[in-house]
Amino acid sequence: MARGGFAQWGNDLYTGRRSYPIIQKRRVWFSIVGLFSVASILVLVFQGLNLGIDFRGGSEFTVSGTSNTDQDIAIDTVAEVVPGHEPHVTQVGGDGVRVQVSQLDNDQTTALQNALGEAYGVETSEVTANFIGPTWGQSVSMRALWGTVAFVLAAAVFMAIYFRAWRMSVAAIVAMLLDVLVSAGVYAVIGWEVTPSTIIGFLTILGFSLYDKMVVFDKVRENSVALTEQTRSTYAERANLAVNQTLVRSINTSVVALLPVAGILFVGGFLLGAGTLKDISLSLFVGIAVGATSSIFLATPLDVALREGEPKIAAHTKKVMDLRAGLVAEGADESMLAAAASGSAQLVPGHHQGHTAQPKRRR
Template sequence: MSSKNQSNHSNWNFNFVKKSKFFYMFSLIVTLAGIISLSVFGLNYGVDFRSGSNVDIAVSKVVSQAEVEKVVSDAKLDAEATITAGSDRVNIRFPEVLTDDQVKSLQSTFNSQIDPKASYEINTVDTEMAKELERNALLAIAVASIGIMIYVTIRFEWRFALSAIVALLHDAFLVISVFSILRLEVNLTFIVAILTIIGFSINDTIVIFDRIRENLRFAKKQTRGDLEELVNRSISQTMIRSLGTVFTVFIAAFALLVMGSESIRMFSLAMVIGLLFGTYSSIFIASPLWLALRSKKKPSAAAPSKATN
């Protein structure tokens, strides 16, 4: 082992593998809560994944939610519409597809009562389209996971690949669980966020796995204790790089969450949550899982000793 590696390891004297059991426990609790929530309540799908109409209105003045509710009532539209009023935009979501007459009634009522300069963007999703979008979203996540597993298997070995996929599915499912438990809206931008989280998570995991593979060439690996020390050292050597990358993206995602528009709010929130889960999964889920799989590997036959002269 080089002196450089020893120096890096001495800066982080922490047993990541030993502490991983607490993160396993936390992930298990959130996963079970998510399974229960998904079984009982499901996901709170937005108009992208269910039939209905989404009316996005650009206004020239501040509009209150009470004013919009009155417009919806006076236009004789569905009273169960979900209304989000902001300083320059108003969003109204209807669980049913609006007819042309209903759209005209809404526009004329809004123009006469609130803002004659308002401009409208109306998106409608029928039942079949909503089902197709849901299937395509699940397919995109499945294809991404399979592609990553094939890549990691070719570049490393199947134990690395299996550990990486478990960590990716862990990150994705925990974000989905949080959205289900808190009844947050799931739309197409949420799916984009999940795929983005998977990309960042595998990046951190690959960096750690690459260092583990490099250290395996020089370190002893006959016992579990040797492997555990090797994993701890590999994580320590990549810690600053991993945290620096995640922190940079986290700041950008948090800024979008606080100051971004309503249309990307769920994307930003999913990114913030997913980055937090992804940060610890690469360290405390993927690497210890690889260690557990590698520890079960049967030791190879000892090399024959060289004949003495």
């Protein structure tokens, strides 16, 4: 799409001249989200996450100052010296190799240390051996868990106060947690090791996801000012307008965030083989993509589903639909009915609606 065409498309979405029935098809999105959620749970239960050495414990060897960083050398050496121990090998910088295996005894550690030095053509003193216990990883996991719980509770309270609607808060929190669930499921399918960097990436996902949903919900709140004082559109229709109005912003923000993360993932994960870059960039890439999608297709539709259960909103929706049915019976112009159904009838094109600008009817 040309630059001018994209700008015009975004302007049409904002003014309501063009509208996609996202809220109206919420049952479809709920079904898709449910499918992905169940699939993620099944993958996590039956396949599980590939926990790194920081969580399961083991022995770690670092070869420094080598001119050859071929990872196959380490894999073959481990298979020859300590068969049965599947290694995890990563490149460290430009002249180092890190080898992680399950826990070895003292004799096995010495033998593998000497063999790695010989295989990579360096002195044995250039090969360091360390034992890493699982306690540190478990401590990080527990702190991350408690930090997540505190973050979710604080976010829920803040949104409930800010939007003066606990249903918006519930919708955002549910969508945000499902973002992490689906991201973890994707991570389990790919099979990359879960490291502390991965946990940091998952926690970062929560912040991005919450920010994106706050922007959409703020527009929903603006569009629903004095909702029950008019009879041209329902809450669902005004929420649908808000989603369409923020669609371009969501796309632009996500693309801008994904491009550098994709670069880090490609360079760090596939060219350099840098474990830390690979671990955090994959979790960020998947989480940002899922979070942006859920803001459009899950959070706001879920908010509408919850709000339509309120007696006041339900009564207003029924009133609008009854009046619209009466207009159909009287043979009203189809374009006017379509405009009302899209949620655009309450705005004059180009007119900004907010707390200080009440919705205006067309003359």
